[in-house]
Amino acid sequence: MLSLNQQAALRNIRHLCPSLTGQNAFNDTDRDLMALPVHHGGLGIGNPTRQTTTQYNASRKVTAPLVDLIHQQSHTYLIEVKAEQIRAKNNARTLRRHHELQIATELADKLPRGLQRVMTASKEKGASTWLSTLPITEHGFALHKGAFWDALCLWNGWPPSHLPSHCVCGKQFAVEHVLSCSRGGFPSIRHNEIRDITADL
Amino acid sequence: MFMPALLLQKPHHRSKAKEHAKHLNRRLQLWNEGDLESLVEESNTIQRQFAQNHNSSNRSAQQTARIFAKLMMEGKVRAAVRLIAEDNGGGPLPLDSLVESDGSTATPETVREVLLKKHPTKQQPALSSIITPDTPSIEPHSILFDRINGQLIRNTALRMDGAAGPSGLDAAAWKRFCTSFKTASADLCDSLASTAKRICSCYVDPKGMRAFVACHLIALDKCPGVRPVGTGETVRRIIVKAIATAISDDIQAAAGPLQMCAGHLTGCEAAVHAMRQVFKSSEGGSYHACRCCH
Numbered sequence: 001m002l003s004l005n006q007q008a009a010l011r012n013i014r015h016l017c018p019s020l021t022g023q024n025a026f027n028d029t030d031r032d033l034m035a036l037p038v039h040h041g042g043l044g045i046g047n048p049t050r051q052t053t054t055q056y057n058a059s060r061k062v063t064a065p066l067v068d069l070i071h072q073q074s075h076t077y078l079i080e081v082k083a084e085q086i087r088a089k090n091n092a093r094t095l096r097r098h099h100e101l102q103i104a105t106e107l108a109d110k111l112p113r114g115l116q117r118v119m120t121a122s123k124e125k126g127a128s129t130w131l132s133t134l135p136i137t138e139h140g141f142a143l144h145k146g147a148f149w150d151a152l153c154l155w156n157g158w159p160p161s162h163l164p165s166h167c168v169c170g171k172q173f174a175v176e177h178v179l180s181c182s183r184g185g186f187p188s189i190r191h192n193e194i195r196d197i198t199a200d201l
Numbered sequence: 202m203f204m205p206a207l208l209l210q211k212p213h214h215r216s217k218a219k220e221h222a223k224h225l226n227r228r229l230q231l232w233n234e235g236d237l238e239s240l241v242e243e244s245n246t247i248q249r250q251f252a253q254n255h256n257s258s259n260r261s262a263q264q265t266a267r268i269f270a271k272l273m274m275e276g277k278v279r280a281a282v283r284l285i286a287e288d289n290g291g292g293p294l295p296l297d298s299l300v301e302s303d304g305s306t307a308t309p310e311t312v313r314e315v316l317l318k319k320h321p322t323k324q325q326p327a328l329s330s331i332i333t334p335d336t337p338s339i340e341p342h343s344i345l346f347d348r349i350n351g352q353l354i355r356n357t358a359l360r361m362d363g364a365a366g367p368s369g370l371d372a373a374a375w376k377r378f379c380t381s382f383k384t385a386s387a388d389l390c391d392s393l394a395s396t397a398k399r400i401c402s403c404y405v406d407p408k409g410m411r412a413f414v415a416c417h418l419i420a421l422d423k424c425p426g427v428r429p430v431g432t433g434e435t436v437r438r439i440i441v442k443a444i445a446t447a448i449s450d451d452i453q454a455a456a457g458p459l460q461m462c463a464g465h466l467t468g469c470e471a472a473v474h475a476m477r478q479v480f481k482s483s484e485g486g487s488y489h490a491c492r493c494c495h
Binding site for chain 2: 028042060062063066067069070071073075076078079081082086089134135136137138140142174
């Protein structure tokens with residue numbers, strides 16, 4: 001039986017996820033995928049009900065040397081105490097990363113083939129930087145709501161909303177076809193953007 | 202100290218760079234002629250044009266969302282979060298506005314009167330706080346501050362955040378000064394590093410440091426009540442932070458493990474865990490909690 005706080009947290013996150021992604025249907029696997037860090041294909045929106053115990057134990061271990069000094073009311077702070085804390089922090093970070101990798105691997109087995117490819121692609125160096133960078137307009141890092149939703153759909157293999165039924169070439173409108181259709185225009189747009197960026201340099 | 206505030210004000214919120222250059226040239230001419238009265242009058246006129254009501258309680262949810270998005274798009278994450286934090290309280294209070302009495306007086310008081318009341322009265326210094334000629338002292342060797350260089354100043358300026366002091370230059374302005382002007386920025390960072398090393402290693406006449414340690418007193422609305430907040434110069438905060446980075450281990454060793462404000466790793470977290478264990482233990486009761494929670 002979940003406590004009132006846990007129920008409230010789950011409710012808020014269940015409202016947050018659809019408005020953040022533009023997707024109305026969210027199952028537990030999608031939620032678990034969102035909780036993964038960006039370099040594992042997630043969005044980094046952790047699930048507090050699952051992380052609190054691990055984080056509390058890690059906090060106890062990292063602060064243990066300093067807590068002992070407070071209990072003793074000692075006035076001497078040796079540099080070895082800080083070194084011990086840094087070691088404990090590194091151990092906690094290693095354990096957390098190992099745990100995340102384990103969850104990502106278990107989750108990948110449950111996902112359809114397309115999403116497994118997405119998760120593999122997101123682990124490439126720099127592939128998920130667009131999600132963790134500050135959205136600063138001055139440097140061109142800002143995406144408006146529609147662009148962010150579309151980017152998330154492409155990232156997770158969801159169908160974007162408000163798509164036409166057919167491409168201009170007559171074939172069924174699908175993301176994979178449209179990105180490579182020579183009559184549709186997207187290859188030209190990509191080529192022109194690269195040309196313009198190179199010219200600006 | 203007032204030169205940036207008088208010369209760099211935008212004439213209106215939609216003005217363009219060409220107008221800024223034209224007004225700056227005119228204002229520099231007035232400054233060189235010594236006509237400060239005209240500059241102050243111009244500055245006051247511009248200030249009066251600002252909208253009087255910036256009170257956050259009158260802002261709609263849509264306006265708040267728009268301002269939040271604008272601050273995030275400029276990279277000002279902390280200001281954006283502060284905007285939507287519910288325990289923000291009110292904004293700054295003008296000195297002549299009236300506030301509710303705290304019960305000690307029958308009539309409402311002005312903010313100026315409340316601030317004067319909060320200022321402590323003059324007292325004789327305690328003998329223990331005065332350094333006499335025969336007090337043993339250990340002078341740190343100047344080599345300790347040798348690692349304060351232009352690169353450290355630049356990195357520290359990039360991590361700074363916060364409002365402007367009396368000069369009107371906030372953290373964003375100093376970030377630009379220290380990074381955006383090629384060799385001039387590098388020279389500025391090196392000069393600040395030399396200043397930091399000089400302050401740490403030799404005597405500097407306090408009269409020469411007045412502008413450096415100048416502070417801007419602001420009255421914030423505690424809803425109800427008045428909270429006095431002092432904002433020092435950003436350049437002072439940059440130099441002090443750089444010095445603290447260079448000798449952080451020594452500061453923490455000198456402060457000891459009970460003074461968490463010295464920057465100990467996970468200091469406040471450790472204090473919370475320690476108190477929690479004490480309250481849970483069978484001994485419980487009184488503890489020197491105040492000594493470790495400064």
